[in-house]
């Protein structure tokens with residue numbers, strides 16, 4: 001019999017119960033015991049949802065982050081936290097406290113989940129503190145769960161760590177592995193023959209290639225521990241180069257991602273000829289579309305030909321952490337669309353359906369439903385729009401007309417900005433009042449006139465302030481936007497929004513990504529009214545503000561029934577039309593933000609070129625209708641450009657603003673060395689901090705920048721948008737920025 005499994009399950013709760021109790025606890029409105037009560041209830045409920053699954057994950061639950069749980073379990077606690085213990089320690093590591101800064105947080109592979117980064121040094125002494133893990137196991141046993149136990153593997157744990165003293169983190173591997181061995185022994189002594197899913201996703205990345213040498217020494221040790229079965233699990237990409245070593249380590253099973261790991265199939269013979277049990281990840285754990293069960297059946301039949309069915313499990317490609325919980329709260333979605341979707345709970349049904357069909361159980365009704373749903377999606381007129389497709393097919397203009405050198409001459413003549421022109425990245429503080437107003441309007445509690453006036457008042461104040469302090473290129477402040485992707489998604493055809501489609505981003509934070517489900521088009525102008533209103537208030541240049549196609553795609557759930565290239569083209573054309581409308585309405589500078597450009601980079605080097613080419617293509621298309629005299633800015637909020645500077649250059653924007661304040665001038669040298677020709681606005685102060693930078697310090701910063709880049713090509717601006725700051729911080733900071741620039745100009 002083929003069995004089923006789930007790699008991991010979302011923990012935040014279908015009503016985000018975990019989020020709310022945590023936030024109550026953090027603001028001292030709840031006791032820690034109440035947090036634990038909610039946690040136990042959620043676990044029970046989640047186990048119950050998974051009762052038909054043959055192997056359910058235990059220890060995928062945690063209060064903040066699972067890497068953090070490992071930091072605590074192996075006592076990898078930086079010295080500054082050593083006086084703390086229990087929940088106080090746990091949350092101080094995650095969030096800092098009044099006197100300690102938190103551990104760093106960074107993206108979990110190529111997902112939008114963020115984990116806590118272990119902070120190690122050559123003095124780190126691991127020691128096992130297994131309490132949480134053992135409690136999880138006992139709790140699951142009490143609740144009679146068909147369980148496997150999840151751990152992050154030691155190689156991935158170290159690979160994702162940072163050392164603060166430049167020591168080699170892998171010098172710590174032996175010590176860490178010794179503690180893992182103790183832990184595994186403890187788990188096996190509680191439950192004989194327990195299956196331990198050890199996750200080593202680092203081997204799905206190119207970085208993992210140098211680490212393969214560690215697999216055999218580590219996993220041979222693990223496989224010799226009595227009474228347990230080790231399942232070596234990778235996801236998000238293929239990990240073909242580890243199979244041989246995994247087999248030779250003598251462990252029990254291997255987990256492969258057959259959805260995102262295109263080459264996993266190549267290793268099938270190797271696995272078949274070994275004793276390994278195969279956990280085939282075939283149900284997409286990262287997207288929200290109903291699987292095509294017939295196709296999955298076909299695929300698994302291929303596996304079945306080679307692998308004895310007693311050695312075959314079918315399940316998710318990765319943890320379901322990355323998809324929303326359930327469709328059951330989505331009363332406002334179009335019924336057709338809803339019928340094509342599958343969130344975590346619905347994916348459980350897909351897994352058991354697949355398993356049952358493979359095992360000859362008659363579930364033809366359910367299979368039929370699945371076939372019909374997918375069929376209707378293929379032909380639906382709410383998805384496929386003739387006019388959009390015709391336009392894409394008949395495209396002839398893919399980029400702007402003149403070269404940067406030719407354009408910039410025309411622009412400087414036209415725009416006449418001074419040297420070291422000052423500007424901002426777009427958003428100004430989002431006040432509570434503003435948020436309430438937008439919500440009230442959305443809910444229909446205030447009418448459009450009241451709302452419009454309110455937004456216009458904000459814009460008026462914003463413009464007035466910028467004139468007062470004498471900035472050169474102004475913005476309207478983005479008061480009408482809740483989020484830089486959602487705003488455009490809501491204005492475009494082809495996007496839908498869930499009521500409850502929350503996905504954990506980090507800790508208690510969740511996001512609700514838009515669903516890009518159909519051909520995309522722009523029924524009406526999206527920003528022209530606000531921008532032209534702002535321009536009407538001033539003689540200075542008003543900068544139009546748009547989000548770029550790559551960022552819109554990277555922060556949405558994107559349809560899987562069309563190539564990414566075509567989807568990106570459609571989105572790019574919508575942005576291109578908006579640019580055209582803006583410039584025809586008299587707007588001379590337009591910024592196309594690509595905040596998430598870097599986030600979309602693939603895990604494997606061999607896929608980078610494709611990503612870069614299609615991203616460049618989409619960005620260039622989105623700006624293709626801009627007149628030579630219209631100046632196109634872009635903004636990217638990160639600071640590692642070493643590997644991607646050529647790509648950035650190829651995007652062919654006239655001006656790029658970037659985050660530099662926290663990384664110093666090293667970054668700018670890269671622009672110099674690469675011979676980057678366009679204009680650059682390196683952020684001269686860090687907007688993530690409430691601190692108000694002084695004039696002197698910004699003068700110094702500008703001077704330092706001028707040592708690397710010529711003043712003719714420099715813009716002066718903050719690091720990023722100001723929406724999370726308060727007016728009390730923004731006003732003096734920007735005033736100082738302008739003053740510092742004036743000093744630097746003479």
Ligand code: MET
Nearest residue numbers: 425426427593595637721
């Ligand atoms: C995360 S990048 C943000 C860019 C946007 N224009 C803003 O200022 O908020």
Ligand SMILES: [Zn+2]
Nearest residue numbers: 636637720721
């Ligand atoms: Zn930014």
